Each structure stands twice: as C-alpha cells, then as structure tokens.
Amino acid sequence: MKLVVRVKLLPTPVQAAALEATLYACNQAATWAAGVAFEENARRPLELRKHTYAEFRARWQLGAQAAQHAIKKTCDAYTTLKVNLRNGRYGRPGTKRHARASGKPVVFRPQAAQPYDDRMLSWQHEQQTVSIWSTAGRLKGVAFTGQAEQLEVLAAHRKGESDLVCQGGKWFLIATCDIDEATASTHPVGFLGVDLGIVNIAVTSDGARHCGRRINRKRESDRNLRSKLQKKNTKSAKRRAKKHAGKEARRAKDINHKISKRIVAEAERTGRGIALETLTGIRERARLRKPQRVKIHSWPFAQLGSFIAYKAKRAGVPVVYVDPAYTSQECAQCHHTARANRPSQAGRVCGFVEHADHNASHNIRQRGWMAWVCGAQSTAPELTLIA
Structure with a gap:
C-alpha cells in the first residue's frame, strides 16, 4: 500500500x-x-x-x-x-x-513540482536534514520538519521518488512510502453503511451524524467574500484574496480526514466492514435547483470516500461500493420504494419512520452485506495523501 x-x-x-x-x-x-x-x-x-x-x-x-x-x-x-x-x-x-x-x-x-530520486536526494532522519541536488550544486543540511507520526512513517517506509514543491513561499517534500497492508478479517460480522450528503456530510447506520450546517454557512461566507473582492479588483483586494486562497479547500480536507478517521475506527473496533455509495458521475446524474448546484460541485465527496477507503485499507477493514440508486426512497424495513417515502421520511406501506439519511445508510449497509456475501472484493485506492 x-x-x-x-x-x-x-x-x-x-x-x-x-x-x-x-x-x-x-x-x-x-x-x-x-x-x-x-x-x-x-x-x-x-x-x-x-x-x-x-x-x-x-x-x-x-x-x-x-x-x-x-x-x-x-x-x-x-x-x-x-x-x-x-x-x-x-x-x-x-x-x-x-x-x-x-x-x-x-x-x-x-x-x-519537480521529481527527485535517491540519486538526487538523500535523507538524514536522525538529524532531520536532507541533501538535495540543485542547479547551484548539492545543498547539504537542509532541515525539514513534520508531525511525529509522519516522520516515523517516513523513516520506516519511504521508498521511491519524492517531489519538491513550493506553495505560498513555503517549501515541501512529498515522499512516497510503501506500507504493508493490515491483514483483514476473513469475514466481517457486518457492515457499517455510510451515506454522504450536503446537509449532513456523512451519516452512518449506527446513527452517527456529521452535520454540515455550520460548515456550509462558513463556505457560503467565503464565497461571498471572494465575490466581493473580485468585484472590487483593487490591489488591497487582490492581496486579501491571495491570503485567503486555498483556505476553504484546506478546511474541507481537514474535516474529511477527521470524519473518515472516526468512521474507520468504529468499523475496526466492532469488526465490521464499510459500505459506501458509488458516487462516480453524481454531478452529471443529479438534478438540483440552482442554489444547490454550487454546494454539490464544491464539496469534495470523492476525497472523503478516498480517505475512508485508504484508512480502512491500512487498518484491515473491508470496503465495498454499492449502487446508490433509491437509497433514500427505499424503506429500510419493508423495502418499498417510492418518492413519497423521502419527503415524509416514513414508509408509505409499513409506516416505519426514520430520518431520510439514516434510512439511506441502513439500505447501504444491507446492500454492502449482500455484495460481500455474493463475492465482492474489498476496494481501496493505491495512492493518497496524508498531511
């Protein structure tokens, strides 16, 4: 991995x-x-x-x-x-x-970014320095820093190329590490269904709900600020816009890391797998009102799914993807599917009442279990970023 x-x-x-x-x-x-x-x-x-x-x-x-x-x-x-x-x-x-x-x-x-291999870059982990090639000659004793967990992974598992990057006047090295995968259980006791959305970023079949109301308000405030600065178009406005550039993306990435870590930890603790929706092409399939389009196009759902997948793979937790069609319209108890189920958040046949996203997570859990029983393989990306 x-x-x-x-x-x-x-x-x-x-x-x-x-x-x-x-x-x-x-x-x-x-x-x-x-x-x-x-x-x-x-x-x-x-x-x-x-x-x-x-x-x-x-x-x-x-x-x-x-x-x-x-x-x-x-x-x-x-x-x-x-x-x-x-x-x-x-x-x-x-x-x-x-x-x-x-x-x-x-x-x-x-x-x-410029790639570097082991002939151009050498690491001194105890001193936390690198020796790196440059057009001015070899630069020795260039210090580096990072979180303790990152440095441990880097020292134990670094293998392959590293990229030299300059972002906002700051210098970074992005190193590839090859880590042995944890041994997954041969047969999980069940699955934890995860429904991804806009109002609620993620809802699990255990009832955990990661609400997005506060985050969405902050994102809307950031969009209004960017629009205001772009219309003003003065030097000070450009300077302020540059200062805020990338802030929303970094915040979203941090939130996705925290949510995915909690979901994987719960699945690992209870010996279950994780069932996710296949969201490929959601922006083309979804029919939304104009105010909702900005939200669905800006929040990185694929990033959250990939974070869950790679953390699960590292922990040995199986991950399967299921068809997301009608998960919110299908009753999790009697499995009757109707559009009226979602607005009323109740089954029109059996009368079962549940929050729409929670109901969808139960359906995703059941579909994940059936997919696993039918022989679906655990899937996870081969490459991702931890920072």
Missing part, C-alpha cells in the same frame, strides 16, 4: 534561492520540451529524449537525472491530457474548450 507523506523544508535564504532557481530551470526546460513534443509528435520518453536531452544539459545545466525526470514529467503531462480529453474533461470534440486544450503545447508553472 502506498501513502504520500508531506514534510516541510526549512531552508536558509541562500538555500531557498538555489531551490527556487532549480524549480524555475527544470520547469522552463519542461515547457520547452513540451513544445518540442507537440511539434514533433514525440510524446514518449525515448522519442522525446532524442530531441531534448542534449539541450537540457547544455542550455539549462541540468544534471542527468534531472533531465530524465523533466522528460518523463512532460510525457506524463501529455498522457494525462489525453485521458482527460477522452473522458470529456474539456468538453466534446469540436467545442472551443476542447480545441484550446488539444491545440497548444502543455505549459508548466515556474514553481510546479
């Missing part, structure tokens, strides 16, 4: 200047290589290397490994673009948006 651990670098001003120059050179070289790949239609590493490797070494003074990583990063960017175009991420073929995305070379930001 692969996890990604992010640690914060604490470089001196001289080291920070060298790292900034390194990122700038690597991304400038990658942008130039992307233009060559676009013109020559050379979007595989071996083909692109023939056109760019010598120029990387001579013009940008990149080391051999840095040049190889810049070439691979360029090819990976085109692979991602191809997949997004195929999946409709940029609209249908023939539209202006699709033409803009496919009709020009890929461009890298000056401070985009």
